[in-house]
Amino acid sequence: MHTLETGMADVLDKKLPLDAWHRAIGARMVSFADYSMPIQYEGILAEHLWTRQSAGLFDVSHMGQIELHGDDLDAALETVLPADLSLLKDGRLRYSLLLNDEGGIVDDLMATRRGDHFYLVVNGATKYGDIAYLRDKLPVGVKLDHLEDHALLALQGPKAVDVLSRLAPGVETLGFMTGGRFDIGDIPAWISRSGYTGEDGFEISILAKDAEIVANLLANEPEVKPIGLGARDSLRLEAGLGLYGHDLDEETTPVEADVAFAISKRRKEEGGFPGDERVLRELKHGAVRRRVGLAVLGRQPVREGAMVVDAEGNEVGKVTSGGFSPCLEAPIAMAYVPTASAEPGTDIRLASRGKIFEAKVVPMPFVPHRYHRKGAGQ
Structure with a gap:
């Protein structure tokens, strides 16, 4: 695939918590975002079509998982995100953007209100830069925790809900872009109904030490097959979803990238986020x-x-x-x-x-x- 280095993974690449699991079931590993990751198992075409028809299991543990704690978090986060977080209810996700002072996209991300804190999922290739950006831009008093001891799995496809509701009863009550805490067997997890394929599905955040147990529970279900990065890329392309570093970058504004929906109505009127002058001008006059x-x-x-x-x-x-x-x-x-x-x-x-x-x-x-x-x- 054009977005991936398809050579053999470099021995210096970081290993996912499920590295040995992938290799044991025949994954072809490649270098991606400084990690050794599975590009395919039985083949990109077969894995793509299986996800559209049934349920595909993706390991996306290279992504950055971040918790933010502190007082007045809504106002603090609104200094860096162009969202109206005061409207975001508990357990709700919002697609958002980190922007530079010229309105270019530093990264795209998911932000979730989880009780008294926010949970962010950022792209794997940019996570350390994002963390530095947030620490630099956020007000003093906001505490940032990088959840490096966590893994992230995605179960995607029309039969994902059938599978996961057997293992984590209650997840079927979630709607798109909502999440909650559930147990998969006796493993605690944060599960959101979201994903990057255009299909119904879920993203599952768990402790890295529990990743193999959960992966086996899911993969043992008849509707589920493991899916590699190759099919993840072709699925997101069919879904019209941009990939950071390719379709989105620091030279591209939200208006140019057709992701201005991430800027809430109030913020389109008030601004108050990095790069707002250019972004608001383009919203008014076009890019x-x-x-x-x-x-x-x-x-x-x-x-x-x-x-x-x-x-x-x-x-x-x-x-x-x-x-x-x-x-x-x-x-x-x-x-x-x-x-x-x-x-x-x-x-x-x-x-x-x-x-x-x-x-x-x-x-x-x-x-x-x-x-x-x-x-x-x-």
Whole structure:
């Protein structure tokens, strides 16, 4: 996959709590975000389709898990996040962003109110930088705990709820972007109904020492197979979800990246977060470029780094993610294009390795999300 180094994992890479477990069941390991991680077990295509049809088990323990404690946490966190945290109820998750002073995206993350503290999940490749950023920006008195003794598993797919409700009764009552404390057997866990595949599913935070017990409990269920990073990447691409360091970065604003929904209504009016001047200006007047979805004509995928070109062959944008969609059986991509070319139906030309590809702007997600929203028709 274009987002991964597919060589053998470096011996200097850090090991996940489940490293031996992955190797014992035949995982092919690669270097990713300074960790040795499983890219596939039986094959990316099979694992992708299994997750869409049943339930896939992902090890995402490389992600950064952080707890924040202190007085006036809502106000403190609002100095670094463009969210309206006063509206966030206990056990609710919110997608949010860390921004630099120019409005560029330092990282994207999930923030959850858990009683008297907040729980953040940040990207694995950026977690140490994020921690330094938070310690520098947050007011004195906010205590940050990096939960390095925790593992994080994700169970994704339409049958995930059937599996997990057998092992942790009550999780079926959770709606999308809500979480709570449950026991998996006799293992305490924090479980949220969330994920990175576009499917219904759960993320499970547990102590690292309990990871193998929980992984075995889940993998022993007939609906579950372990899934590697390769399928995680193709699944999130079909779901139209950006990957930090590829589709999102410090040179890209939330408006350009089409994630301005992470900025709450009140903060769009009041500002008060890093980079607010540029972000509010772009919200009002528009950005020069936008992230869009592309349906690529033909059968050959166009990968990250391909150029978006005008009729004269001049570069006007760039592909940031691309691959072959197993569900659509066609190549798809995400790219930054001039805002004037961002409307669905617009024809786009791409240049890669001396070849010209024709594409069309299409709405995202490419494959419909199937999140479990309470009150929504099933």
